[in-house]
Amino acid sequence: MLAPYACQPDASRGRLFSERMSTFRSPFQRDRDRIIHSSAFRRLKHKTQVFVEHEGDYYRTRLTHTIEVAQVARTIAGVLNLNTDLAEAIALAHDLGHTPFGHTGEDAMEALMAPYGGFDHNAQALRIVTKLERHYAEFDGLNLTWETLEGIAKHNGPVEPPYAYALAEVNAAWDLELNTYASAEAQVAAIADDVAYSHHDLHDGLRSGLFTELDLMELPVTGPAFAEVDALYPGLDPMRRRHEALRRVFGRMVEDVIAVARNRLDAAQPKSVEEIRAMGATVIRFSKPLYQELKAIRSFLFTRMYRAPSVMAERAKVTKVVNDLFPLFLRQPELLPAEWQADVARAGSETELARTVADYVAGMTDRFALQEHSRLFGADGG
Structure with missing residues (x-):
């Protein structure tokens, strides 16, 4: 039995695009499963937590970290008679918006995107689950429930304006009540x-x-x-x-x-x-x-x-990778893969183009970013 203050599946505010209810899964179970099967979730396998992914097989990656977070969330939610499926779904999605190279990559991306509305990994996670995952016939994104989107947006507390671009975009389409605490x-x-x-x-x-x-x-x-x-x-x-x-x-x-x-x-x-x-x-x-x-x-x-000096030395190397790739793609968007050219064509301003480039670079894994940098700038980094 769920506590009265838990999020009740039957009382969910629903999805932005109406769908028929599953016959054997609750709305929050369905959210969890869509997150697990998303491309962005798979890419977490090769994204940095603290140590860059290639530095060792035993260190946590974003994926293993996310799995551990989900396990803790289910445990705590279960003891408190909260909805474990919703807690797990939010936990599984909380780092989807991270760039390659962990917080180092995010710091670089924040600086690069400052003239274009900023960058925030929580807001980017929302952009991924509402826009960038493109697998379903009837909508972009994963069409998650309001409660899961709310949790991704403000699990760390109320969000004050000015909002990061992606967060403002999602909130304009569906009010997430950003001024309140989350569930x-x-x-x-x-x-x-x-x-x-x-x-x-x-x-x-x-x-x-x-x-x-x-x-x-x-x-x-x-x-x-x-x-x-x-x-x-x-x-x-x-x-x-x-x-x-x-x-x-x-x-x-x-x-x-x-x-x-x-x-x-x-x-x-x-x-x-x-x-x-x-x-x-x-x-x-x-x-x-x-x-x-x-x-x-x-x-x-x-x-x-x-x-630590060794970590800082690696931070300097990977910061250069992001700082090199983003301006290059902004200057020469034709270098983006073919499947991204429709987004490039739709960009009506430099800000919209920069957002597309940020989506592409932020979605890279550590190893792919390093490979692309080597291909485009040479093995010595240009």
């Missing part, structure tokens, strides 16, 4: 993202050698986790020790979120999802003590991992 399911997807990357970035950082277990012994949350494992399993094999400690970190975060959500929901007693949206604050969040401890961990990761 509890969307909030679960957002916190699941925080849980997943806080956990797996520690794991990937250790594997990369950028820091050691001894470093983590000095931090909140991770230090007590390693100490507990050492007390229970003295002399444990190092890889098992690492896994046992980090799974405790993972569990601590999930348990904290559930406890806080239960307390806030018990106190507010919301009777509908509309009351969740109107609460004026998130109901799904970390406790203040854990949030402060996680800030210390993120500060550590920022210094030792995200801004």
